[in-house]
Amino acid sequence: GEDVEQSLFLSVREGDSSVINCTYTDSSSTYLYWYKQEPGAGLQLLTYIFSNMDMKQDQRLTVLLNKKDKHLSLRIADTQTGDSAIYFCAEEGNNRKLIWGLGTSLAVNP
Amino acid sequence: DAGVIQSPRHEVTEMGQEVTLRCKPISGHNSLFWYRQTMMRGLELLIYFNNNVPIDDSGMPEDRFSAKMPNASFSTLKIQPSEPRDSAVYFCASSLAGIGYTFGSGTRLTVV
Numbered sequence: 001g002e003d004v005e006q007s008l009f010l011s012v013r014e015g016d017s018s019v020i021n022c023t024y025t026d027s028s029s030t031y032l033y034w035y036k037q038e039p040g041a042g043l044q045l046l047t048y049i050f051s052n053m054d055m056k057q058d059q060r061l062t063v064l065l066n067k068k069d070k071h072l073s074l075r076i077a078d079t080q081t082g083d084s085a086i087y088f089c090a091e092e093g094n095n096r097k098l099i100w101g102l103g104t105s106l107a108v109n110p
Numbered sequence: 111d112a113g114v115i116q117s118p119r120h121e122v123t124e125m126g127q128e129v130t131l132r133c134k135p136i137s138g139h140n141s142l143f144w145y146r147q148t149m150m151r152g153l154e155l156l157i158y159f160n161n162n163v164p165i166d167d168s169g170m171p172e173d174r175f176s177a178k179m180p181n182a183s184f185s186t187l188k189i190q191p192s193e194p195r196d197s198a199v200y201f202c203a204s205s206l207a208g209i210g211y212t213f214g215s216g217t218r219l220t221v222v
Binding site: 035041096098103 | 114141152153155158166201203205207209210211212213214215216
């Protein structure tokens with residue numbers, strides 16, 4: 001069945017790069033997404049990648065997609081304390097339903 | 111645009127009471143989703159509507175849960191009777207054919 005997996009926790013030092021990884025199962029997914037959730041807030045679309053791309057860069061964010069291995073990653077350069085949040089990976093399945101990972105909690109230490 | 115608006119932000123109710131959560135999607139969006147988020151199960155899709163019509167309600171836990179979308183600008187999720195295990199954050203999201211969803215800020219429900 002459809003499944004999205006991500007590690008639950010990541011801790012980095014301020015200024016370092018963070019890499020959050022995700023694996024998915026549906027090879028027919030058109031889009032793959034990264035959402036950010038800050039405490040007490042809803043999920044915010046951070047970035048996305050179309051399935052025929054292998055990389056997308058947006059300021060401090062770099063998304064890498066390895067379609068063969070069904071692996072998606074999000075790299076945050078120069079991680080700041082304001083980046084502390086839960087990051088969700090999601091793939092778009094049938095009928096535009098998103099299949100979600102459980103989220104990776106990123107802690108940024110000063 | 112004010113984004114997706116949910117009310118109330120917090121709800122505390124006693125077991126057995128009826129709870130109604132409300133959502134106003136972004137104007138022009140034609141899909142609406144209700145999610146439940148808990149620590150144990152993460153994000154669960156409960157139901158989604160396309161053009162006000164329920165498309166998939168397979169995620170609705172049981173008959174105590176019902177959702178309606180009487181028009182393009184309003185949806186409700188009702189729990190009757192509520193139980194302590196329904197305690198969670200309930201999110202509404204909307205989208206237009208295109209990229210991703212826009213989420214509301216959620217309703218934190220506590221059933222005691």
